[in-house]
Amino acid sequence: MELNDRVAVVTGAASGIGLGLARRFLDEGMKVVMADIEADVLAERANELAGAGGRVEAVVCDVSDPDQIAALREKTLEAFGAVHLLCNNAGVACGRPNVKTRPDMWQWVVGVNLLGVAYGVSAFAPLMVEQGEGHIVNTASEAGLTASPFLGSYHATKYAVVGLSESLAMELADTGVGVSCLCPELVRTRIFESTRNAPDALGLPDPGTIPFDQVEKMMDSVGMEPADLAGRVAYAVKTNRFWVLTHDATKSRVANRNRALENLQNPKFGR
Secondary structure, three states: OOOOOOOOEEOOOOHHHHHHHHHHHHHHHOEEEEOOOOHHHHHHHHHHHHHHHOOOEEEEEOOOHHHHHHHHHHHHHHHOOOEEEEEOOOOOOOOOOOOOOHHHHHHHHHHHHHHHHHHHHHHHHHHHHHOOOOOEEEEEEHHHHHOOOOOOHHHHHHHHHHHHHHHHHHHOOOOEEEEEEEEEOEOOOOOHHHHHHHHHOOOOOOOOOOOOOHHHHOOOOEEEEEHHHHHHHHHHHHOOEEEEEEOHHHHHHHHHHHEEEEEEEOOOOOO
């Protein structure tokens, strides 16, 4: 799909992967609607990009609310008249043992990571099908392909996004609307601080700032820059490529997981 002079909608666009995508799409000549729940940060980033000449619209949006997603669609159409690219990117993580993950935490993580994607598809895909052109990028994770301890709610939602995306790609194969599933491993974002946006009712403390070198050491991996990931996404959209991976190690981990499945072996953690 050609990107120049087309319209992109990016959720979770105030920071991390979403901000990287917004910047890349502007560089490609697109008009970009940036959606995020962090109003102040969103306004600041959108003003920066607009000040540099970008055609940007900022919309405060909680993706777990279908009415706000519908409003995002209408505001996009009011601003730019069409939608050609949707990036369902907003996501959160809440590291807890499964046995200690409360129902309200489940509702928060599922609401953002899974239902936010589903609501985005429901709101925007019909427009693209009607116009016979478009592309949808759903942000899953390597965590949607292989599992680890203490992230059960995150894995559950990201596995679900992978399945939703595969199903959607099959359904839209002959409509002119492409689908990509983004499964990044470690990227330099604030996902490990995402409880900063948790509902007050959860009573979670401010996560503070987590030094990224500690995250890299913990995961034994090198974090990719959002700009580099955004380049891969842009290429996937242009070439209608479904899978978007960031680290070579992902393929070997998936192969190990699938091999264990074929042999009916019990799950075992090992990066």
